[in-house]
Amino acid sequence: MFRLLFKTVVVLMLVFFIGNYLIYLKTGQMPLRDMRERMGNDWLVDLRELFSPDQLAADAKQAVKNVSDKVSEPEPVAPTKVYKWTDANGQVHFGDRPAVSDAEQIEVDTRNVISAPEETVSVIDQQGAATEAGAQESALDKARAAAEAMRQRVQQQEQAN
Numbered sequence: 249m250f251r252l253l254f255k256t257v258v259v260l261m262l263v264f265f266i267g268n269y270l271i272y273l274k275t276g277q278m279p280l281r282d283m284r285e286r287m288g289n290d291w292l293v294d295l296r297e298l299f300s301p302d303q304l305a306a307d308a309k310q311a312v313k314n315v316s317d318k319v320s321e322p323e324p325v326a327p328t329k330v331y332k333w334t335d336a337n338g339q340v341h342f343g344d345r346p347a348v349s350d351a352e353q354i355e356v357d358t359r360n361v362i363s364a365p366e367e368t369v370s371v372i373d374q375q376g377a378a379t380e381a382g383a384q385e386s387a388l389d390k391a392r393a394a395a396e397a398m399r400q401r402v403q404q405q406e407q408a409n
Contacts, residue, residue, distance in 0.1 A: 268280055328355075328356045329344060329353060330342055331343055331346040331352065331353055332351065332353075332354050333346065333347060333348050333350065343386075343388055344386050344387060
């Protein structure tokens with residue numbers, strides 16, 4: 249038991265002193281000496297004030313208040329129009345524009361959705377030519393183009409290997 253305690257103390261001291269030496273090598277400052285100089289003679293009093301139960305409780309209340317303020321703020325919900333229709337083969341399709349006249353508009357919950365930025369993006373089409381996709385192109389078209397570009401990139405990587 250004594251050996252285990254002794255080994256533990258030795259390892260902790262080695263970690264502590266090696267850590268201080270590494271900090272010295274990185275910054276050129278001695279952490280132990282600087283800490284003693286910063287704290288002065290009343291370092292124990294300062295340490296007690298820093299970790300007093302009242303200060304810890306005040307810090308915890310402030311942290312809870314910050315988190316609750318962020319959580320209680322409602323996220324803006326963007327109106328999203330999505331249309332659903334069934335083709336002649338019985339396959340169900342979704343899109344942001346109705347492709348047929350009997351397309352049904354459905355509601356989509358967008359609270360946990362991450363939207364892509366509305367920037368001009370260079371996308372590779374099926375012929376391999378780069379085209380400019382802007383805000384006029386629908387999000388669904390952008391997603392399809394990105395999926396196609398990803399598929400082509402995977403094919404290129406497989407051919408290279």
